[in-house]
Amino acid sequence: MARIGIIGSEGRMGQAIAQLLAASDEHECVGGVDKGKSPADLADASDALVDFSAPAALKDNLHAAIGAGIPMLIGTTGLEASHQAAIDSAAGAIPVLQTGNTSLGVTLLAALVRQAAGKLGPDWDIEVLEMHHRMKVDAPSGTALLLGQAAAQARGIDLAAHSESGRDGHTGKREEGAIGFAALRGGTVAGEHSVIFAGEQERITLSHSAENRMIFARGAVKGAAWLIGKPAGRYTMEDVLGLD
Incomplete structure (x- = not known):
């Protein structure tokens, strides 16, 4: 059973993912963090992180995932070139999937x-x-x-x-x-x-x-679970579906 931690757990997407995981027999929600709280402890307790927080928190979230040696799926939007550079750097150490949509x-x-x-x-x-x-x-x-x-x-x-x-x-x-x-x-x-x-x-x-935000939650959970055990690198949702 994959243990998934949610960064941005009080937001719309975070709540949808938590609801989905609560009903899942395959994956477990180990908790969540939100603005002003460190994700380090959450990362240590998780097999993978999903991040639907804010661009300003991205670098700290990546640092926590790298410190725990676990993958992270990033669904946060509004990212700029500096954020993309931080993701590229983190992908040298852990598996990272960044996408504008997890559907x-x-x-x-x-x-x-x-x-x-x-x-x-x-x-x-x-x-x-x-x-x-x-x-x-x-x-x-x-x-x-x-x-x-x-x-x-x-x-x-x-x-x-x-x-x-x-x-x-x-x-x-x-x-x-x-x-x-x-x-x-x-x-x-x-x-x-x-x-x-x-x-x-x-x-x-x-x-x-x-039609419902749960389609994004299902994709996010599928993507995060798929990342577990993958080598360090930058991945996409197309990789999850096996599309060329």
Whole structure:
């Protein structure tokens, strides 16, 4: 039975993961920590950590996982380049999986987006549309960025240099090869994502709807358990599903 510790246990995702683990016959929740509390003791009691806290806490959380020699799944969004560098460094010592979305359906969607972007030329415009609940604080969502990154990788371009978001006023024409982002906020929407490929006289839309936060909890637990026993390195949810 895998012992899983939750960092950010009082948040929406933390509560969902704790609820799932409480009903599980395969895995056990050994506890959780939140803002202002050290994760070191939790790490020592766990076989793996899941982190859905805040970007500011990431480096301390990684340090705790490294100190205990256990893997960590990171679902915290709003990460910047310095956070990614810290994850890269930690991956030299422990298995780390960082993702903008732990849903198994979104993981497959990203693979489909990568395939479509690789097969369709730059004359097909790519737009990523997402909607979340009114309480979400970052935009575009981590999932939207994950999908945009999948498209950018397939086309061999840098997402940051080719992304367009927050269009307002007289913006001029759309740049060829750009990947656009639009974010909607309202109500209690768990997560809606669509990737639109718009060509001449035709359009393809790949989409995913999250009906309940438990889909993310199931994916997070599956990913964390999968990491146990893996060699040090940086992993993705596509690795968990065995996707190329």
